[in-house]
Amino acid sequence: MMLGKSRLGLRALAAVAASSLLLAGCSSAATSTSPAASEAASSAPAANLTMTFLPKNLGNAYFDTSYKGVQAAAGVLGATVNQVGPAKGDDPAGQVSYINTATQQQVGALLVSANDKSAICDSLKEAMTAGVKVVTFDSDTEADCRDLFINQATxxxxxxxxxxxxxxxxxxxxxxxxxxxxxxxxxxxxxxxxxxxxxxxxxxxxxxxxxxxxxxxxxxxxxxxxxxxxxxxxxxxxxxxxxxxxxxxxxxxxxxxxxxxxxxxxxxxxxxxxxxxxxxxxxxxxxWNPQDLGTLATYAAAALIKGEITGAEGDKFTAGDLGEFTVGADKTVLLGQPYKFNKDNIDQFDF
CATH class of the missing domain: 3.40.50.2300 (Response regulator)
Known part of the structure; x- marks a missing residue:
C-alpha cells in the first residue's frame, strides 16, 4: 500500500514537472518573441533630416537672415543643416559643385536659391534621382528641377x-x-x-x-x-x-x-x-520677412522627406508658428505679400 502510494506520488510529481516544463516552454517562447517584435518595430528607417542650405552667395545679409529661419526650424524639427555657397551671386557653376557634393553626401534635402533658372537643373535632377528632396526658395529653377518652390509672394x-x-x-x-x-x-x-x-x-x-x-x-x-x-x-x-x-x-x-x-x-x-x-x-x-522664408522652406523640406506631402497641388502642411500652407500650381508655396517699410514703422523690425 505504501509502495502504491509512492508510485502514485512519483507519477503525480512527474506530471507536475512535465506541466511545469510545458509552461516554462510556453513562457520562454512568449518572452523570446517580444524583443524581436520590438526590434522590428524600431527598425523602420528614420527620416533623413539632414539638409544643405545653398543660397546664391555667402556673406549676403538677406540670406544670412534666411538662414536664421532655417536654423530655428531645424532646431524644432530635429534636423541638421549645413550652409554652403559661392562667394558671388552670379556663379551657377559654383552652385553646381555644392549640389553634387550634397548628393554624394546623401542629404535628405537641398534648400536652394538659384543663380540661374536652367544652369543648375541637371545637377538638381541627379540629386532628385538619388532621393534628395529639392526645395527652391527666393529664386526658382525650371519646375521639373525641384520638388517645391517657396515663393516670397506672387x-x-x-x-x-x-x-x-x-x-x-x-x-x-x-x-x-x-x-x-x-x-x-x-x-x-x-x-x-x-x-x-x-x-x-x-x-x-x-x-x-x-x-x-x-x-x-x-x-x-x-x-x-x-x-x-x-x-x-x-x-x-x-x-x-x-x-x-x-x-x-x-x-x-x-x-x-x-x-x-x-x-x-x-x-x-x-x-x-x-x-x-x-x-x-x-x-x-x-x-517680405526673409527669416520666415527660410523657416517655411525648412518645414516644407521636412514634410517632403517624411512623406507628409509630395508637392502635388492641394497638399497641405504646417510650418510651425507660421501656420498651415497649401501647395499651389507648379509645385509652388506662397509665403505672403510684400510689406512696405518707412520712417513710421521701420524701428518695429529687426532683420
Missing amino acids: ADGIAKVQVDMIADQIGDSGEIAILSASANATNQNAWIEMMKADLAANHPNIKLVDTVYGNDDDQTSFDKTSALLQSHPNLKGIISPTTVGIAAAARYLSKSDSKGKVALTGLGTPNQMREYVKDGTVTEFAL
Whole structure:
C-alpha cells in the first residue's frame, strides 16, 4: 500500500514537472518573441533630416537672415543643416559643385536659391534621382528641377508694389532706371518684365531709360548707381529689386548731390536701410520677412522627406508658428505679400 502510494506520488510529481516544463516552454517562447517584435518595430528607417542650405552667395545679409529661419526650424524639427555657397551671386557653376557634393553626401534635402533658372537643373535632377528632396526658395529653377518652390509672394505682386512706390515718390512722371542683381537671376528678370508691363499699361508718363546689373555685389552696385546718374542727368528715380543693390544705391545717394532729388525704392531689409530712411535718402521700400522664408522652406523640406506631402497641388502642411500652407500650381508655396517699410514703422523690425 505504501509502495502504491509512492508510485502514485512519483507519477503525480512527474506530471507536475512535465506541466511545469510545458509552461516554462510556453513562457520562454512568449518572452523570446517580444524583443524581436520590438526590434522590428524600431527598425523602420528614420527620416533623413539632414539638409544643405545653398543660397546664391555667402556673406549676403538677406540670406544670412534666411538662414536664421532655417536654423530655428531645424532646431524644432530635429534636423541638421549645413550652409554652403559661392562667394558671388552670379556663379551657377559654383552652385553646381555644392549640389553634387550634397548628393554624394546623401542629404535628405537641398534648400536652394538659384543663380540661374536652367544652369543648375541637371545637377538638381541627379540629386532628385538619388532621393534628395529639392526645395527652391527666393529664386526658382525650371519646375521639373525641384520638388517645391517657396515663393516670397506672387511675382506680379512684387513687381506692382515697387512700381507703385516709385510712381508715388516721383509724382507718376519722369525717367527711372532699374538696378538689378545678375542678368541671369530668375526672380529679378520675372519682376522686371512685369514692372515693364505695369509701367506701359498704367503709368504712361514714366519712362524706363535703363536697366543695369550690380551682380549682388556692393561695390559693383555702388558704381552702377554712380554711372546711372552720370548717364541720365534727368533721372528721377531708381528701383532696385535686390537687397544688396538698394543698400549700395542708398549709400551712394546719401553722400551725393542727388540725395532728395532722385527717389530710390525696391526691396531691402530694415536693418540695411534704416539709416537711409531716417536721413531722408529713401522714403519707402518693401520686402517680405526673409527669416520666415527660410523657416517655411525648412518645414516644407521636412514634410517632403517624411512623406507628409509630395508637392502635388492641394497638399497641405504646417510650418510651425507660421501656420498651415497649401501647395499651389507648379509645385509652388506662397509665403505672403510684400510689406512696405518707412520712417513710421521701420524701428518695429529687426532683420
